[in-house]
Amino acid sequence: MNNRQKISALSMMFRILKRDITVAWRRRSDVMSVFFFFIIAASLFPLGLGVDLKLLHSIAPSVLWVAALLSCMLSLPRMFETDHVDGTLEQLIISNQPILLVAMMKMLAHWVLSGLPLVLIAPLIGLQFNLNMEELQMLALSLLLGTPTLSLIGGIGAALTLGLRGGGVLIALLVLPLYIPVLVFGSGAVNAVTMGMSASGGVALLGAVLALALIFAPLTASYALKISVE
């Protein structure tokens, strides 16, 4: 049995991503529950606040962003947990690729499964808040730039709390304060548009936070993962 091909780092990264998505697809309920949490949480406000369209319009950016933040956090504990329990994490750590790339792929998979669906559905939810086309576009754009950061920073929290009892609450305490800049810049960008100002500052800052997280989060998480299997 020697006719095997050697595969590249890129190919292995793709395989990790594909496997995570396959596993999630076979357990659709996990992904769906987070998705519906976002829809329901964000829809409660229009229902509770009644017909004050002006008020709804002005709170829309913050409400949608907070809902996105919380639903993203709900799925964080799962990022490394199943791999930790069944021993796959050990194998990932001693694979012939740097653990940094592995951590990055796990975070990307998390975003594809929990961040991307929010980006796609958010404009539809935004309609309930009486947002116009321009505002909806900015909402989607800010989420597109912001949710990857949530997955990246969340990955650090997930890796640090791996194997701890009551890890779920601890993740919230660790990660939510770090989410504040994303929340501020993200909802700020949408707010700017609703007030007729330029949103370019907020968007640029979201991009900057994403770039920063992209550099530091996988690195930090990979160290945390190494410690967690010791």
Added chain:
Amino acid sequence: MASTALNNSLHVSNLACIRGERVLFKKFSFTLYSGKLLYVQGENGSGKTTLLRTLCGLSMPAAGEVLWNQQNIKALAEDYFGQVLYIGHLASIKDDLSAVENIQFSLSLSGYIVDRLQVIEALDILGVARCADFPSRVLSQGQKRRIALAQLWLQDNPERIPLWILDEPFTALDTNMIKKLEQHIDKYVKRGGMVIFTSHQTPSFEDGLMQDLLLGNA
């Protein structure tokens, strides 16, 4: 390919491992060469698993170092990991994936692609070919164990994977299967492979092949 020309070495010098507050072992040294088996023995809790995990780079030793061909494995990192096959207590099998998918993924982690037919062939040797496409959650412990061990039949070229580290490979297997596994390990070692394993059953390998190592009460 001259498979007899392999001369890798794993050298452990002054190794010490601490678990919590307890010193499991210290000032611990040995050397293992290609074509040799190392049988690690010891009571429960004597540090067998810790030793194995340290040797494959999962745990850091409290003192001392592990050298692969005279180079520290910490410095080699991925270059070393790519040459080792570690099968631990946990089978690293995803419940939602089938046996074939699980094995293909495990192998891609060590950098190789195998096609379905090769995997089925290996599963057939272990007598679990008919479970190839079931989701792993419906399988028994013994069957999962066999699926994890199927990697040994797919990674048995000592020139690519010169070192196997096996933690209790014989548990949950029936006598017939134990025999088969022993023969396979024997074949791999004679081709120049290096195997480190723990077991509570005394395995029957030829005398010249196997080194013993007793842990605990040191």
